[in-house]
Amino acid sequence: MLRTFFYLALACSATAQTPALVIRAVTDRPQALYQTGETAQFDLTVTQAGKPLAQGQIQCFLSKDGVDPKREEILQIQDGKASLTGTLGEPGFLLLRASIAGQKDFAQASAGFSPQEIKPSLPVPDDFDAFWSAQKAALAQVEMKSTLTPVDSPVPKVDAFDAQITCLGAPVSGYYGRPKNAKAKSYPAILFVHGAGVGGSSLGAVAWSEREGGMLSLDINAHGLPNGKPKAFYDEQAAGALKDYRFQGRDDREKCYFKGMFLRVIRALDFLTAQPEWDGKTLIVYGSSQGGFQAFAAAGLDPRVTFFCAGVPAGCDHTGISAGRINGWPKLVTVTDGKAMEAELQTARYFDNVNFATRAKCQGAAVTVGFIDTVCPPSSVYAAYNALTMPKTLHTMPLTGHKSSPEASAFMTEAALAHVRAMRQK
Structure with missing residues (x-):
């Protein structure tokens, strides 16, 4: 057998x-x-x-x-x-x-x-939409200004830039890639979002701008930090203001750290869709772990997103304890003797992929899950995946923990590129 x-x-x-x-x-x-x-x-x-x-x-x-x-x-x-x-x-x-x-x-x-x-452990809060509408309205009051500083591109056919974009609080900080001699209204756009940790953006991601006939690509770090700094700079941030950032404000939805992170994702999408070279119809968000958390949130909060890829996503079913299941990373809810801290439990519901999933209206999604993942447990991932209502595909990894196998990475890449090809036919 x-x-x-x-x-x-x-x-x-x-x-x-x-x-x-x-x-x-x-x-x-x-x-x-x-x-x-x-x-x-x-x-x-x-x-x-x-x-x-x-x-x-x-x-x-x-x-x-x-x-x-x-x-x-x-x-x-x-x-x-x-x-x-x-x-x-x-x-x-x-x-x-x-x-x-x-x-x-x-x-x-x-x-x-x-x-x-597997179903979500708790229903969507009654004022979930009102809460996020208010956050997006506040973001809209901040004029979007971008500074693009040319940097050496890792690929010859792409112009690369350090991009700094105004936002609420910390700026959006990333590397932007655009095909050389790009024509107006010609290219799909893809946003890459990062997993947990503290660091700068990844310049290598702009290589995607060479794929499938050309794309606009933007890779942003999770915290709005300047790019290209020495490791000591990021280590200092991780030990200082960003120490245990995932727990900051977890008992107050207005102060939860992930609110600012998700608003930076929306502002990054504002930037991509404002580029004259964008084709006006294709917008992908791609990330794993904490990046998968942001990808779900982007799809649930921004109707411009047409497709997302979420590898072993964090942020799923924070309130699993309410249904006798495990809570996944970032462990927003403190559980003592089997009981959850009530203020944290209620706050977490506004930052949960199971709830973002119910609001996502994009054309498709690709998700991966590791069956022996103890960081983002499979029961939590399935709770969010099952809540998606659009066409979707799931790559299962029975033998894998919290990482992407080569097959899973290929699955996500091909899913994103297949969406680009399909949208070009429309």
Whole structure:
């Protein structure tokens, strides 16, 4: 039977006398997907120096995507093998964590049970639209002014610029790419948004301006910081004003850090759509992790967006605890003894991809999800993905944590380019 597997070499003070142990966890279906109530089987193997470990113990924890209660079992290894089964009586993911006694490293595998049926943990707030309309109105009062400073382009057929664009609070700061000798009303536009962390924008992204007959491209950093500074500059920001930025204002929707971040995304779209070379119809937002968070928000807040790509997106189902599920990154809601901090819970609802998804009216979306992702757990991603109502595609990664596999990256790239091709035919 074809099987999926995840493996991790266990660091066992490897020497010539004590070769490292390798543990593998295997699900009995290649896509690791089951119907609610079905039984998933996890088979485990342990080898040392390429040979089955004769005997020993594996400590196993099964949980609902990391949420208590957790079922613990100690499995006896026989000729390098052990197995256990599990099920869920509700849509969600059963996560296995397995380790050898005395070792800090572990292997993981996960089985999804009817994940397409996962629903948002809480409804959209009654004044969700009014809140964001007020934020966009405030942004509109700030005149958009842009400063484009030429920089050396990484590709020969593209003019590249450091772009500084006025916004509420911190400016939009990015690198803008435009095909040389660009003609008016000729090019689709794509906005790249960043994952978590503190740094400048990526100049390499302007290479997209060479693709599919030419595009306008803009890569912005998440915080409106100047570009091209020494690493020490960004480290200082990360240790200072931007330390734990994800938690800033999380108990007050007017002060939540992500409000400013999302308004910078909207202003970046203002800039792209104001360029005389824009074709007037194609606008893509592309990002992973925190970038996926921003991509969902852009689609939900700005009707100009025609397509978005969100890899292993953060910002999904912040209030999962309300439905007995795990909260994903950025963990806006403090949970103590199973209870959520109420002010944080209510604030988080205005910055949740499950709610942005219900407002998104674009022509399509491409999303990726890792089944053993403990940063942006699959149950949270599915809650947001399922709430999308437009044509959409999902690339699943049963063996992957919080990263994009080469296949997932290719999936997102091709989805964006296919949208460009389709829009050019309209």
